[in-house]
Amino acid sequence: MKNIVILVMIMAFIVGCSCPENKNNIDAPNIDTATINMVTTSLLENSESVDTALIDKGVNHAASLWRNSDGTKEEFISFCKENFFIPKEEKAQVFSKLEQYFETLNGNFAQIGVGLNNNLALNNGPLHDIDKMFGAYSAGAHLANDLYNNKIAFIVALNFPYYSLTEKEELGLNWTNEEWAWARMGDKFDSRVPAQLGQKFGQVNTDADIYISDYNIYMGSLINSNGETMFPDDMVLLTHWNLRDEIKSNYADTENGLAKQDMVYSVMKRIIDQTIPTSVINSGELKWNPVANKVSDANGDVSFEMEGDDRYQQIINSFHALQAMDEFNPVLNTYIERNFSGDMEIAQPEVEALFHELLSSVQVKKVGALIKQRLGRDLKPYDIWYDGFKSRSSISADLLNEKTTSKYPNAKAFEVDMQNMLVDLGWENERAEFLSSRIKVEAARGSGHALGAEMKDMYSYLRTRLPETGMNYKGYNIAVHEFGHNVEQTISMHDVPYYSMNGIPNTAFTEALAFIFQSRDLQLLGIKDNNPDKIYLKTIDTFWSIYEIMGVSMVDMNLWKWLYENPNATALELKVAAIDIAKDVWNSYYAPVFGTSDEPILAIYSHMIAYPLYLSAYSFGHLINFQIEQYISGKDFANEVERMYSIGRLTPQAWMQKAVGAKISNEPILTATQAAVEYFGVK
Ligand SMILES: [Zn+2]
Known part of the structure; x- marks a missing residue:
């Protein structure tokens, strides 16, 4: 967020x-x-x-x-x-x-x-x-x-x-x-x-954002070849986030899960190739069979127009607006350069080489085999979102909600408790008091977020959802994540060598600490989770998420390279290229694991439309998180967090070398995944 x-x-x-x-x-x-x-x-x-x-x-x-x-x-x-x-x-x-x-x-x-x-x-x-x-x-x-x-x-x-x-x-x-x-x-x-070039980009980017944030599928109107609906009448899912999450949640449905997942994937393919009828976007009035691509009302089939190229026109518009800025950037004279060497501070070829290494590792095949074994069927393309490695807590949801709502009836209660939480995590009392005194906790209107200070004489703000009945477990879990952000924001503002170095190299580094805090949320409630498989499940779950998101990022990067090679392309030409690129990436890195080729699924991400080239940051977030978590393991948690986050804003690779003694690397997650698949009996 x-x-x-x-x-x-x-x-x-x-x-x-x-x-x-x-x-x-x-x-x-x-x-x-x-x-x-x-x-x-x-x-x-x-x-x-x-x-x-x-x-x-x-x-x-x-x-x-x-x-x-x-x-x-x-x-x-x-x-x-x-x-x-x-x-x-x-x-x-x-x-x-x-x-x-x-x-x-x-x-x-x-x-x-x-x-x-x-x-x-x-x-x-x-x-x-x-x-x-x-x-x-x-x-x-x-x-x-x-x-x-x-x-x-x-x-x-x-x-x-x-x-x-x-x-x-x-x-x-x-x-x-x-x-x-x-x-x-x-x-x-x-x-x-x-300024007018910035304004132009702001305008096309807002349009792209509206395009993706107002693109809903009425699931209750989807029908299969027998005319049956499989989803609740009132289910409305936003592309692609909610569609993807629906696929994830159906792994638990052993009866109809597979048929529902197949149908969601059919919808995704219609969005990618833009054969989706415009009359079923944001509307549930007509019935739609996405496999046959037929639309009907009570009297039978009705004719329709397909969306065409709107999705890809958004990308073309962003490309033109960003490309216009190239000549005013003396060093970073393409958007690809500005995004990677400029904002992320990792050169694009370096990013690609790192992704290639993990995507072609032997571990992806081994985890694929493990998933196949657990599902008892051949893999489907959407199993890139396989959700079965989440370790289900042995503690009931009701008990967790009861605990958090009574402990945190309001924002103030959480704010007051932050000092204790830091002490529980290993901070000295005095330092815990200082850090928590710099953070204000407030009830959010929308989703949770952490807002950092820009000067020492400013608080950072922790915002989380807080119903009248008190903070439920979900809100608490997010609050602990945001708390990690706020602790990072406070240390990296107050304890870095110079104000100009305040902060961290890029957003992946603050996400790392947020996730490290979040994973200790039960510990902070005084609950022990004794599932012996937990650590292995978590490793494989992270690895599979990285495998998925790196592939999607590869498509995003190749798409932008193609745009720079074909600056006058039309939306239709871009659509054809995007589908080809997605299939190429699939065939290189996923076909050997999934056993099927030419799948376009990697082109579904909405980020590609409204957050150009942002996707790679997620992969780095995972890698950095894993590397730091592993380095901290067995060491003094509070001391290490203080030491790392007071280094200041170096480049990502220089920061990592100081923080954990190594550059950003796939090696820790690959090694841990190897051990985890062996634990589950895959050699
Ligand atoms: Zn976060």
Whole structure:
């Protein structure tokens, strides 16, 4: 959830700008190589103590951001001469002032955002339009532009230049914390994309989001070849999340489960190839047989229109909006580069190689054989969502609900108990008191989430569903997950070496701690779960989820590579390509395990439509979580959590090397899965 919140915040930031000089024509860069050389030569003449490479980098970076509206070449030259800080002490003084200014700006804008969104986020009674209007208002939307206009951005760019991911990985090995902090300052102004391009993407992305969040299938209107319905009349499922979860839940139905799963998969295939009748999307008025693709009413078959290419048009629109930004990104000049090397900070080829390794491991075949054995039938394509490894707790749901509702009748009760929970997990009392004092617990209107602080003088917020009757077990389980996020947010704000390094490398790292907390929820209730299979089941369950999501991510990445190779493609051409790509990935990595080829199932994910290239982050979340959990096992839990999350925001690989002594790797999960399948008798 946090990821989506961040995405929305970033978009609000990009979208909000409508600066007069950018409205009609794009403001062009105007600093040429000769001017850059003139500046660097002159700066070098003035000092012998400064690293030539650093001057070169700073001036080049500032020049790449300078536009006609910022001034003439001559003005650029004198700006650089006046604002380049040569003595190291002076530069360090300026740096620490910048840190304080940025903490003030980021922190207070974030605090305003919290205040303006309170009624939307919290269970505060009826909503009015005014709540949505304030919620959508972003007070900091013009900040980046203001910082270019008043030239602060150029002072930062000139003195604290941007380092690419490759440079960070190579040079960073020997960097001090101060050098990392300076490099992070350099990330603040890495590109200058005209506001109207950000607005355009915001618009197409909102459209894509509406498209996927308003695409429901009325399950009670689905019929099989005998005209029978198999699902409850009032069951309405959102694509693809609810459809997938319906497949998962039917593993427990030994009577009709398989037929229902088959039917859900038929629906998915109609969505993927867009032969789905438009009259059955968001409507249950007509009966639909998805296998034969026939629509009928009380009088018999009726004609219909197929959806066509709408699904793929959304992706084409996102592609064009994001591709338009390429030329304004001097280093990361494709969206693929910006997503991976920029946001995730792991290069795309590295991601692909890691996924390829796990997807082609011998373990996938072994787990596949185990599932086949447990199901007593050949595998079906949708068994990528096989749900039978979840270890069912031996404690009844009623008992758990009773325990949590009486322990936590309201948000305050959970807030008060956080200190005890941390002590239970191994924290010293005083430190537990500090950490819990920085977290406010509130009853959420929607789903649970954790909102981190952006300055030390700000709380982080834990929000969870809280019915009048008290916190039920499901709400508690989510609250413990969010609590893990809040603990990470507090340590990585207060205990990192510099403000510029606050946080963690990317969202996968906070999810890791959230899941580590969540998996200790019964322990925190004082309950012991004595199922001896539990650890093995959990390992295989995680492994199978990784196998599934890495395949889906492969489709997503290949789709974007194809788009860059075919920039003028139509939605119809993209549809054909997407289905081919999904089948290719299936045939390479799944056909050998499932025994069937040419299945398009991996193309069903809605993320591909509205969160372009986001899917890979989930795989990293799983891997990092597993690696950290395994490393912590047997060690002092609280000490290790404190040590890791106070490292600060290095690159993911540099952080992992410091945290667990190894890069992000498949090896721990592969080894553990091997042991688990052997435990269950598969050699
Ligand atoms: Zn989370």
